[in-house]
Amino acid sequence: MKWFHEAVGYQIYPKSFSDSNGDGIGDLNGIRQRLEYLHDLGVTLLWLGPIYSSPMDDNGYDVSDFYNIADEYGTLDEFRLLLKEANALGIRIVLDLVLNHTSDEHPWFIESRSNLDNPKRDYYIWAKGKLVDGVEVEPTNWASFFGGSAWQKDDTTGEYYMKIFSNKMPDLNWESQAMRDELYSMVRFWCDQGVSGFRVDAVAHLDRAPLVDSTMDHDGRYKPDWRQFSNRDKVFEYLNELHDVVAPYDVLTVGEVGGGATLEEAIRYVGYDQHRLDMVFTFDHNWKNGAWNSLSEDYQPQLDLPGLKEDFARFQIGLYEKSWHALYWLNHDHPRVMSQYGNVSYHKESGKMLAATLYFMWGTPFIYNGEEIGMTNADFTSLDQFKDVAIQRKIEELEPHYSKERILRHLLVVSRDNSRTPMQWSSQNNGGFTTGTPWIKVNDNHSWLNVEAQLADPDSILQFYKQLFRVRRTVLSTVLYGTFELIDSALFAYRRVGETTLLVLSNFTDQALPYEHAVNIKQVLLQNYPQLVDTKSLVLRAYETLVLEVSND
Numbered sequence: 001m002k003w004f005h006e007a008v009g010y011q012i013y014p015k016s017f018s019d020s021n022g023d024g025i026g027d028l029n030g031i032r033q034r035l036e037y038l039h040d041l042g043v044t045l046l047w048l049g050p051i052y053s054s055p056m057d058d059n060g061y062d063v064s065d066f067y068n069i070a071d072e073y074g075t076l077d078e079f080r081l082l083l084k085e086a087n088a089l090g091i092r093i094v095l096d097l098v099l100n101h102t103s104d105e106h107p108w109f110i111e112s113r114s115n116l117d118n119p120k121r122d123y124y125i126w127a128k129g130k131l132v133d134g135v136e137v138e139p140t141n142w143a144s145f146f147g148g149s150a151w152q153k154d155d156t157t158g159e160y161y162m163k164i165f166s167n168k169m170p171d172l173n174w175e176s177q178a179m180r181d182e183l184y185s186m187v188r189f190w191c192d193q194g195v196s197g198f199r200v201d202a203v204a205h206l207d208r209a210p211l212v213d214s215t216m217d218h219d220g221r222y223k224p225d226w227r228q229f230s231n232r233d234k235v236f237e238y239l240n241e242l243h244d245v246v247a248p249y250d251v252l253t254v255g256e257v258g259g260g261a262t263l264e265e266a267i268r269y270v271g272y273d274q275h276r277l278d279m280v281f282t283f284d285h286n287w288k289n290g291a292w293n294s295l296s297e298d299y300q301p302q303l304d305l306p307g308l309k310e311d312f313a314r315f316q317i318g319l320y321e322k323s324w325h326a327l328y329w330l331n332h333d334h335p336r337v338m339s340q341y342g343n344v345s346y347h348k349e350s351g352k353m354l355a356a357t358l359y360f361m362w363g364t365p366f367i368y369n370g371e372e373i374g375m376t377n378a379d380f381t382s383l384d385q386f387k388d389v390a391i392q393r394k395i396e397e398l399e400p401h402y403s404k405e406r407i408l409r410h411l412l413v414v415s416r417d418n419s420r421t422p423m424q425w426s427s428q429n430n431g432g433f434t435t436g437t438p439w440i441k442v443n444d445n446h447s448w449l450n451v452e453a454q455l456a457d458p459d460s461i462l463q464f465y466k467q468l469f470r471v472r473r474t475v476l477s478t479v480l481y482g483t484f485e486l487i488d489s490a491l492f493a494y495r496r497v498g499e500t501t502l503l504v505l506s507n508f509t510d511q512a513l514p515y516e517h518a519v520n521i522k523q524v525l526l527q528n529y530p531q532l533v534d535t536k537s538l539v540l541r542a543y544e545t546l547v548l549e550v551s552n553d
């Protein structure tokens with residue numbers, strides 16, 4: 001058993017968590033001031049979004065110095081203090097590790113772009129443009145995740161550099177052993193500082209196909225053919241190297257693998273016998289409400305509950321005893337789960353139901369900051385309130401085709417900014433996040449939806465999270481190591497069989513729904529309605545959830 005099997009993780013988006021100095025941006029001292037809160041919640045592992053020096057084109061995922069802390073966030077000494085105080089409370093810290101790209105302001109890239117013969121030229125991926133009918137175009141027709149081409153022309157040498165994210169995030173060339181060695185030294189540096197591991201950003205993309213146009217059937221000029229740079233064989237070789245680098249340290253590695261990775265690919269990343277990563281974040285369960293159709297005129301959000309169950313079951317069953325796994329509802333790249341699968345009209349019920357449904361599966365939980373109080377998507381009223389570099393690009397692409405209202409409606413269900421609005425600590429100005437002007441609008445619902453109010457309310461979502469993690473400890477061996485079985489039902493129903501047998505029943509609708517099978521209840525471990533359901537007929541009310549210990553028959 002590894003220490004992280006039992007951990008309760010919590011993801012902090014540093015820019016939006018807690019601002020200690022009134023500049024409108026979260027910072028390390030702000031996080032430090034909230035350690036007691038996190039400890040009280042039951043958190044034992046913090047994943048911090050990138051805190052390195054950065055021009056912040058993509059809020060820190062564009063790193064300009066891997067060995068320093070962003071000015072906005074603090075100093076290396078402040079980081080050491082945060083680490084020390086967190087560790088003293090039994091909370092370990094895991095850093096975001098950005099290995100796919102740097103900022104274009106990183107000294108390596110400044111050198112690399114300076115001339116064709118620079119020793120750092122091959123730290124990045126450079127290629128000449130192609131002539132098509134006498135006109136120069138990008139080396140391939142591949143699209144970038146953030147819109148437009150995956151290539152950017154650089155005037156100094158007239159060549160193009162690859163950038164699968166923003167223009168200011170040139171992709172590193174993992175074929176270069178010298179470049180890889182530099183990254184590995186940096187990884188050792190942070191391990192030596194005492195961090196407990198890494199969430200490895202964009203790990204699926206470290207290798208690309210030969211530079212040949214995609215033949216994908218797609219109308220646009222640039223083809224969103226992510227297979228050209230996802231989950232390719234060499235990525236797995238590189239991860240064996242990274243594994244050797246961190247092996248002397250007792251650290252955890254979680255890879256961001258994204259959507260579309262098959263179970264077999266997941267096992268290649270994290271199988272116990274593969275010597276690569278400890279767990280992966282897959283994205284399949286994040287988009288089961290049709291949100292991507294929200295540009296269409298007749299869009300109605302609609303939960304695909306069978307699809308959602310299937311996404312979880314695939315990994316719960318397929319990875320069982322083959323690897324470890326990460327459990328999470330959302331991260332900073334997704335809308336808020338309360339808005340995706342919950343229901344603000346049943347705020348308490350659905351917020352609690354979502355927690356119980358997820359955290360009795362096996363794996364290490366990662367709560368996303370604000371999830372524990374049921375924060376919702378942003379309440380922006382105009383397009384200029386969005387800050388995400390990827391969204392700004394998207395708005396430019398959509399504006400010629402759709403009305404502003406339609407684009408706004410769309411972004412209010414799909415945008416990454418939905419989960420990046422500041423943490424709502426209190427009903428005070430700016431939700432108690434900052435005394436200054438927040439870098440992004442605070443949701444007005446902080447008037448009632450905030451930590452302070454939920455700490456004072458024994459029946460709040462926040463209190464339920466605490467209770468949940470206490471109860472979970474009492475049946476931990478079953479939760480962590482028992483088998484998982486999805487049960488055929490209109491509810492989200494599953495059974496865990498280990499030292500005890502657990503049955504988790506959740507109603508994802510606002511209608512009463514019966515559980516269709518007979519049950520022999522030994523004990524109700526957790527419930528989200530004050531009065532118990534009639535345990536004979538087991539009809540679950542709107543968004544009701546029950547965690548039961550049952551006889552195994």
Ligand code: NOJ
Pocket residue numbers: 058061062098165201202256332333
């Ligand atoms: C994945 C991160 O989660 C996302 O926020 C970022 O934009 C890209 N990787 C690029 O680093």
